[in-house]
Amino acid sequence: MTLPTAAPAKSAYPEKIWLYLHFPLLPLDALLDDLKDQQQHQNPVAVICQEKNILRVLCCNNSAKQSGVEPLLSLSTALALCPDLLTMRQQLEREKNAMQQLALIAYSFSPGVIIAEQGLWLELSGCEKLFHNYTQLLQKLHQALLLQSTNVDMGIAGSADAARLLCRSGFRCELPSSAELEQQLKLTPLSQLNTSRRQQQSFYQLGLTCLGDLLALTRTDLASRFGTGIVEQLQLLLGEKPCQMARFEPPATFHDLLQNPQGIFSKQGLLFPMKTLLQRLSLYLQARQCYCRALEWRFEPLLGEPSSMHVTLSGSQNSWSNLLDLSRLQLERIDLPASIETIILSSDNFVDGIPSGVDLFGTALLGTALAEEESSEAAQLMDSLRARLGPDALWQPALGRNYFPEEAGTVVVPGERQQLRTAHRGLQPLWLLPKPIAIQIRHQQLFWRQPLHILSGPQRLCDNWWQNNQQRDYYLACDNQGSRYWLFKQSDTGRWFVHGLFS
Amino acid sequence: MPNTEIITKLLARHDTWRGQSQKPIQRSVSSGQDEIDRLLKGGWPAASLTELLVQRPGIGELSLLLPTIKYYCQNNHLSVWLDPPYQPHAPALATAGIALQKVLIVQSKTHREWLWVAEQCIRNNALLLAWSERKAPSYTDLRKLQLAAADSGHVAFLFASSKQLPASSPAALRLEIDSVDEKNLRLCVRKLRSMAPGEQLLIPRGKNLGPQTSLAKLPVNNIHPQMPASTDIPRIKTAEQRLNA
Numbered sequence: 001m002t003l004p005t006a007a008p009a010k011s012a013y014p015e016k017i018w019l020y021l022h023f024p025l026l027p028l029d030a031l032l033d034d035l036k037d038q039q040q041h042q043n044p045v046a047v048i049c050q051e052k053n054i055l056r057v058l059c060c061n062n063s064a065k066q067s068g069v070e071p072l073l074s075l076s077t078a079l080a081l082c083p084d085l086l087t088m089r090q091q092l093e094r095e096k097n098a099m100q101q102l103a104l105i106a107y108s109f110s111p112g113v114i115i116a117e118q119g120l121w122l123e124l125s126g127c128e129k130l131f132h133n134y135t136q137l138l139q140k141l142h143q144a145l146l147l148q149s150t151n152v153d154m155g156i157a158g159s160a161d162a163a164r165l166l167c168r169s170g171f172r173c174e175l176p177s178s179a180e181l182e183q184q185l186k187l188t189p190l191s192q193l194n195t196s197r198r199q200q201q202s203f204y205q206l207g208l209t210c211l212g213d214l215l216a217l218t219r220t221d222l223a224s225r226f227g228t229g230i231v232e233q234l235q236l237l238l239g240e241k242p243c244q245m246a247r248f249e250p251p252a253t254f255h256d257l258l259q260n261p262q263g264i265f266s267k268q269g270l271l272f273p274m275k276t277l278l279q280r281l282s283l284y285l286q287a288r289q290c291y292c293r294a295l296e297w298r299f300e301p302l303l304g305e306p307s308s309m310h311v312t313l314s315g316s317q318n319s320w321s322n323l324l325d326l327s328r329l330q331l332e333r334i335d336l337p338a339s340i341e342t343i344i345l346s347s348d349n350f351v352d353g354i355p356s357g358v359d360l361f362g363t364a365l366l367g368t369a370l371a372e373e374e375s376s377e378a379a380q381l382m383d384s385l386r387a388r389l390g391p392d393a394l395w396q397p398a399l400g401r402n403y404f405p406e407e408a409g410t411v412v413v414p415g416e417r418q419q420l421r422t423a424h425r426g427l428q429p430l431w432l433l434p435k436p437i438a439i440q441i442r443h444q445q446l447f448w449r450q451p452l453h454i455l456s457g458p459q460r461l462c463d464n465w466w467q468n469n470q471q472r473d474y475y476l477a478c479d480n481q482g483s484r485y486w487l488f489k490q491s492d493t494g495r496w497f498v499h500g501l502f503s
Numbered sequence: 504m505p506n507t508e509i510i511t512k513l514l515a516r517h518d519t520w521r522g523q524s525q526k527p528i529q530r531s532v533s534s535g536q537d538e539i540d541r542l543l544k545g546g547w548p549a550a551s552l553t554e555l556l557v558q559r560p561g562i563g564e565l566s567l568l569l570p571t572i573k574y575y576c577q578n579n580h581l582s583v584w585l586d587p588p589y590q591p592h593a594p595a596l597a598t599a600g601i602a603l604q605k606v607l608i609v610q611s612k613t614h615r616e617w618l619w620v621a622e623q624c625i626r627n628n629a630l631l632l633a634w635s636e637r638k639a640p641s642y643t644d645l646r647k648l649q650l651a652a653a654d655s656g657h658v659a660f661l662f663a664s665s666k667q668l669p670a671s672s673p674a675a676l677r678l679e680i681d682s683v684d685e686k687n688l689r690l691c692v693r694k695l696r697s698m699a700p701g702e703q704l705l706i707p708r709g710k711n712l713g714p715q716t717s718l719a720k721l722p723v724n725n726i727h728p729q730m731p732a733s734t735d736i737p738r739i740k741t742a743e744q745r746l747n748a
Contacts (some may be wrong), residue, residue: 378581378605381627385609385620395608397593405592428598430565431589482682482708483562500592503565 016239017134017175020163021145022119022153023102027058029149030098031088044082048075049090058090061150097256098148101280103248105144107287109137113248114160119167121160121245138173157181159239165192185237186212193233199226211237250287253348256280263302263339267331270299270340274327277345278320290350297327298344301337309334311387314379322380329387404463404472405432405499427476429486429500436488436497446487448498450479454487461488474499532658535570542704543676543695547571550656551675552649556665556693558681560588563688563708567680568660569599572630576605580657581629584608585620588634614638618647621659625651631659639667646673668693 023029027047044064046057055075067082078085103120106113112123124137131137145152155167156175165188166181176184188211190203202225208214214222214234223231235241258273274297285292293313300306311327386394405428439448446452458473471491478484486500531545540546547553557564572582582605584591593603607629611617614637624631625648640648645661652659665679677694687705694700 377627378579378629381581381583381623381629382607384623385607388619389609389611389616393610393612395610397591397596397603397606397608399593399597399603405594428595429592430595431561431587432592434590481559481562482684482686482688483559484708501561501589503561503563 016158017124018157018160018163018243019122019124019138020116020119020155020157020160020167021102021106021122022155022167023149023151024118024153024169025059025061025151026098026118026149027090027095028061028088030094031091032150043086044069044084045086045088046078047090048087060085100251102145102148104250104280104283104287105148106141107248107250108283109141109144111247114243114245115248116164119164121163121243134175135173138171142171142173157185159237160243160245161233161236162239165237186210186215190214195230195233199230202226250284253346254281254284254292255344255346257342257344259342261341263341264343265339267336270331270336270343271324271328273343274345275320275324277343278323278327281323281345281347282320285350288350290352292323292347292349293351294349295323295327295345295347298342298346299336299340300342300344301339302341304337307334307336312383312391314383326383326387329384333388333390404461404468404470427486427502429484430503431501433499433501436499439487439496439498441496446477446496448485450481452477452479452485452487455484458489460491476502532571532574534567535574536567536706538704538706539567539690542690542692542702544698547658547660548675548696549658550653551696552645552652552659552661552673553676553678554645554661554663554667554672554674556663556668556677556679558665558679560662560664562680562682564662564680567706568632569601571658572606572632573600575630576602580605581624582606583620583624583629583631585624585631585633586611586617586636587632588636614640618644621648622651625657625659626655628655628657630657632662633660634662639663639670642671642673649673649675 027049028045031047042063044061044067046060046064046069048055049058050056057069057071057073057075057078059071060069060078064078064082064085067085069078069082069085073081075087078087099115099120103113103115106120106122110122110124110127112121114121122141124134127137128134131140142152152171153167153169154171155163155165157163157166158178158181162181162185166184190208190210190213191200193211195203203209203214214230219231219234222234232241236243256277258277260273264270264273281292281295291313295311295313297309297311298306299308309327309330311323311330313323313326382394437448439446439452441447442451446454454475454477456476458475460471460473462471463469469492472488473491474486474488476484477487484502485498486502487496488499489496530549531543531547532549533540533546534543555564575582582601584606587608591606591608596603596606609620611620617633617635617637618640621631621633640661648659648661661674665681668677668679672694674694675696676692679691679693681689681691683689683705687707690704690706692698692700692702
């Protein structure tokens with residue numbers, strides 16, 4: 001009899017797995033859209049910032065590094081080292097936007113995302129089941145992040161601060177074992193801790209060089225010697241205290257823009273940036289689990305008035321390809337300024353998504369699924385018709401509250417619900433003339449295009465006497481060939497009108 | 504040995520013509536009235552365009568379609584009325600049992616828009632009722648719509664005037680509607696796939712005339728020459744008649 005083999009040891013992490021992602025070239029990536037040419041990516045590029053009246057290099061790409069340019073060099077030195085260096089000014093707004101985009105991407109992998117200055121923390125302990133194992137999760141995350149940023153460094157540990165301390169360059173898709181982690185933590189030099197200069201000096205004088213030495217001392221000694229700040233830091237590092245930083249939440253409205261300094265001259269050229277923006281919108285909608293009801297596009301030229309375009313949706317589509325089709329259809333109808341420099345997409349009209357129904361026994365409700373599919377098809381058809389023809393080309397018949405035919409059958413904008421239904425008895429024609437047409441009497445015979453003969457007798461309809469003191473007697477009439485008409489005679493003036501056609 | 508499976512499949516297709524066979528091989532949607540179903544060998548042909556050619560608009564052609572519209576609206580499809588000549592009256596549609604939220608009226612401005620809207624509606628599983636007043640659609644336009652209907656598998660209706668009859672059209676059914684006299688409407692099949700044209704049907708118009716008054720008392724002289732006087736309400740002259748009425 002063989003003994004059952006022991007179950008493989010579960011991951012030795014106590015509760016949490018924290019992943020720290022560092023984006024060293026974030027200022028450069030944020031400005032990448034400005035470099036349209038692929039070739040320009042190969043040229044040395046650096047981002048500069050101003051520090052106390054000196055322009056310094058903030059970060060630079062690999063080809064610049066090969067020429068010897070490094071961060072913190074002054075601009076003149078950098079230009080001397082590398083004459084054809086392309087320099088760009090740091091733009092904090094765009095860095096923030098780029099960081100928000102990265103946070104949204106990370107949010108689709110894990111619910112606990114925290115934003116740091118040039119990095120992100122992700123908390124991965126609950127996400128294993130969705131991705132089957134951590135390796136796959138990390139691989140997919142790496143692929144998703146590469147679309148936005150060129151360089152990602154990462155560190156994994158059991159607590160957030162430790163993950164930051166252990167951040168190394170390169171992206172590894174394997175979780176390190178806890179023994180390795182402990183080893184690495186112990187060897188971290190103390191200069192990387194967040195302590196004052198005085199404390200660093202006292203560490204040095206005491207002969208404490210790395211974290212392992214600090215951990216060998218007792219906590220009470222540390223507290224009495226260096227203050228409770230150090231003890232708290234150690235507790236955060238070792239995961240004994242939970243991380244208190246605020247989590248990332250997707251913002252309540254969506255606002256994004258793309259800039260093209262060279263200007264876009266044709267509607268065809270607009271489609272690619274619009275597609276990028278719509279893909280970001282669909283990522284945001286997925287993160288917030290809602291549908292969008294209205295979009296606003298703004299096209300701003302270098303000189304002149306911006307033009308904007310509203311796309312209204314029935315709220316049942318999320319996919320960026322449908323949104324792109326609708327926007328394209330509507331784009332054909334508007335005039336654009338000559339050369340467009342900035343494209344802005346914003347939306348604040350969202351409606352929560354309703355998950356498709358599954359009843360108690362797990363069987364999907366077929367009826368509702370089909371009905372939802374078909375009504376979403378109808379909604380899509382209405383959206384595309386509205387986008388192509390304009391909103392004033394679509395109508396729906398609706399019952400009105402009065403008995404008078406022109407109010408009883410109105411046409412309204414589609415989608416409005418009818419509140420009251422009055423019961424209409426008697427014959428009702430299929431076609432109504434919106435304005436009744438007066439008919440003549442020739443030789444004592446009613447005449448409208450042809451002589452008319454009355455078939456059946458009057459039905460009197462009165463309007464609200466306080467609004468309109470009209471009384472009408474409605475008759476059914478036919479002509480020689482048999483088409484039937486709905487006539488009425490106004491009781492006060494005695495004039496005859498045609499109001500409807502039976503078809 | 505002949506492969507009977509392939510042949511059976513071929514014969515079951517709706518666009519295979521079988522000479523001399525009377526059996527309808529096409530799927531059809533019932534029109535709601537038995538006589539029309541018998542005339543059209545089953546109903547409106549599915550997956551194709553139907554052209555209704557009327558002598559003059561408004562003689563009764565739309566009421567023939569009301570049961571079909573009701574059937575489609577009950578099955579959660581939109582019914583799109585493209586460029587109707589007048590405004591549809593909501594109480595009449597409600598009395599016929601059509602859900603008003605499923606009816607959409609579209610006005611197009613150019614012929615190209617009309618064609619685009621028609622094709623989009625057919626491809627998106629909506630029931631199309633199209634009127635073309637601006638310009639009669641050409642053979643190519645109709646062929647496009649017929650192909651769209653064949654792809655999506657639904658019916659689509661096009662209203663035109665009888666003057667279009669001599670023009671050739673790829674629609675699967677061309678029905679001419681005119682009124683012989685005030686009592687009857689005449690349907691004449693001018694083209695139906697797999698059937699010889701020329702069959703006719705007389706449909707009596709609705710007898711439901713609403714409440715009547717004595718026609719002789721009307722303010723205008725309008726008793727129709729063909730309506731017999733006996734349909735008029737009898738006059739009460741004596742006290743006995745008043746008691747007995």
